[in-house]
Structure formats: C-alpha cells, structure tokens
Amino acid sequence: MPKVKWGIIGLGWFGEYHGDALAGLPGAEIYALCTRTESRLHELGQKFGVTHLYTDYNQMLADPELDVVSVTTMWDQHTGPALAAIQAGKHVFLEKPMASTVADCQAIVDAARASDRYFMVGHIVRFNPRYAAVKREIASGKIGKVVSMYARRNVPVSVGTAVLPKIGPIIGDGVHDTDIMLWYTGARIVSAYAQSLNVHGHKYPDLGWTMYRFDNGAIGVLENVWCMPDHKGYFPDERMEIIGTDGGAYVQETYPALSVVTTEGAYTPDPTYWPEIRPGVRGGALAEELNYFLTCILSNTPPAVITPEESMAAVEACLAAEESAATNQVVYLDGKH
Numbered sequence: 001m002p003k004v005k006w007g008i009i010g011l012g013w014f015g016e017y018h019g020d021a022l023a024g025l026p027g028a029e030i031y032a033l034c035t036r037t038e039s040r041l042h043e044l045g046q047k048f049g050v051t052h053l054y055t056d057y058n059q060m061l062a063d064p065e066l067d068v069v070s071v072t073t074m075w076d077q078h079t080g081p082a083l084a085a086i087q088a089g090k091h092v093f094l095e096k097p098m099a100s101t102v103a104d105c106q107a108i109v110d111a112a113r114a115s116d117r118y119f120m121v122g123h124i125v126r127f128n129p130r131y132a133a134v135k136r137e138i139a140s141g142k143i144g145k146v147v148s149m150y151a152r153r154n155v156p157v158s159v160g161t162a163v164l165p166k167i168g169p170i171i172g173d174g175v176h177d178t179d180i181m182l183w184y185t186g187a188r189i190v191s192a193y194a195q196s197l198n199v200h201g202h203k204y205p206d207l208g209w210t211m212y213r214f215d216n217g218a219i220g221v222l223e224n225v226w227c228m229p230d231h232k233g234y235f236p237d238e239r240m241e242i243i244g245t246d247g248g249a250y251v252q253e254t255y256p257a258l259s260v261v262t263t264e265g266a267y268t269p270d271p272t273y274w275p276e277i278r279p280g281v282r283g284g285a286l287a288e289e290l291n292y293f294l295t296c297i298l299s300n301t302p303p304a305v306i307t308p309e310e311s312m313a314a315v316e317a318c319l320a321a322e323e324s325a326a327t328n329q330v331v332y333l334d335g336k337h
Helices: 012-022 038-048 058-059 078-087 101-112 128-141 159-163 174-185 284-299 309-325
Strands: 002-010 028-034 052-054 068-071 093-096 120-121 146-154 188-199 206-216 218-226 239-245 247-254 261-262 265-267 276-278
Touching: 002 012, 002 058, 012 038, 012 068, 012 239, 012 284, 028 038, 028 058, 028 239, 038 052, 052 058, 052 093, 052 146, 058 078, 068 078, 068 284, 078 093, 078 101, 093 284, 120 284, 120 309, 128 174, 128 239, 128 247, 174 188, 174 206, 174 218, 174 239, 174 309, 188 309, 206 309
Parallel strands: 002 028, 002 068, 028 052, 068 093, 093 120, 146 218
Antiparallel strands: 146 239, 188 206, 206 218, 239 247, 261 265
16 A cells, blocks of 8 residues: 655654654655755664755655654744645644644644645644543533643653743643643633742743633643652653532543662653663654554544644643743733723
C-alpha cells in the first residue's frame, strides 16, 4: 500500500520527536525535512534516511509528491508555515499552541476551513488514555455537572531555564489543561484572572496561577510552575481533579507510574506522551495522535477529536490569563466587565 509522504517543518527537539513517532507508523513515510540550520538538517536527514532537505519551507511545499506536513517550529513562528502549507494544498498537523495571537489563530482557522485538505492541532493530552477515559465518564453523566476543576502541570527549573526565553508557562503548558477543561465542560471561558512571578529573570515569568470562570458557572484553576527542583525526580508533575455535582474524577500523571533509582538518584522516564519504545522509535500519545491524523487522511475522514475553533479557544483563554497577570486585572473574554 502506498505510504503517505510526510514532511516536518522545524527540527528542534520536538520536530525530531515527530520523526521518531512517524518512524513507527507503517502508513507514513518521512519524505522531507525543513529547518534553517543546515547542520541540524543534515544530521536528521541522515538519521531518518531523508534526501529531500530544505532550508526554505516554501521550496519544500512546492513538491507535488508531499502529502502532509507537521509544523513544529516555535509557537510564535507557526502562522507563516501553517498558512503556506494549507495554501499549497497539503494536509497540516500543527503543534500547539496554534499561534501567538488570536488574530493569527483566526487566520489559520479561516484558511483551514476554506481548504479541502485536513488540518489538526496537536493537543496531545486528548490522546492520553487517562484523560480520554475521564472524558467518557463525564459524557456518560457519571459525575453529574462539572463545577470545579484543578490542573497542575509543573516542570523542573532546568527545563524552565531552557524554555522561558521563548514562551511562558501559562500559554506554554496551561494551554493543555485549558483545552481539557473546555473539552470536559463543553462550556466557554468568560473570564480569566491570573498571577505570575518572575524568579530567575528570564523573558517570561517562571510560574503562573490562573482562575477561569466558565459560562455554565464552573470554575477552573491552573497551576504552572516551571522552576521545580531538578532533583525532585519526575517530569512533568501533572495532576488533575474534576468535581461534579454527583462525584469526581482524578488523574495523576506521571509520578509515580514509573521510577528508576540509580547511584545518582531517582528519576521517572516518560511512560505516556512520547516514550522511546525501541531505538529511534517513539510511541505513546504523540504517536497515537499522529496515527489518528494519518488514519483520517487514508480513510478520507475529517479529524473530529479536536476542531480548529476549539484549539483557538484554548489560546484565547491563555492569552487572556497572561494579560490578567500582567495587568493585575480580571480579563473578560467577551469584552464585558
């Protein structure tokens, strides 16, 4: 059976992880790679056995043999390649957050809706089996109406040091749980109040706490701390509780699902999102969401797990929270006070 020819735009660590996940999917062929850094381009070209190598994504997108692209650039560089790929008639898998402004999100949503190709944003937590199980329980009415949600997604200070010059914790990680809260409630966020703190002098604050009010009355709280001690031993510190009128649901991920103890201390390898299942191949939720998108293409079935509008709503809420933290004011997403 012919394979779907896949290109990757952006070859940082997560672009490489996309390649590792695609390498394990029988229906996908890693066909083309693109990054502005030539040394990195040739390094990963050799790793994945790819000869179609580009430093300009427009040149890559001009190849009629290319079927689909992953856009895995930094979040504030998503709009250009995403729009170009859609306009070039490619299927597009765009990493989250969709874009760095609501206007850019809207432009991507409009382009995706006007295209006859498929488009999906990689909200990977929807493909985590524990969060998906909670969604099924809520949808079945088991816990009643959702009234309260708390999400914790914290990472070590070394990760924060590497990432905080590029993106802040509320939009960088809070967008995951914001999306999940929207998914679980089926409601709309009407206001956001947040506080943040810059501990180490990076471009963006090290931590943020956010409180959302939903239009159905529910309240959601996000904890995003990017300066946890490195020696704590697990990454990320991820939990969620959902309280309904008739019960609750509780997710604890990753610790202590898997722990390794050595002479240098304890640590927890990722068992869920992108674990290496054999050398050079990653499985987990990343492979699951890419395989889902691949299956949609092969079966000519539009993706339904998340819509472009839903992805945009999560970005809009997180940007409102960041605005709230900067101004020390409640931000109303409908513009009303």
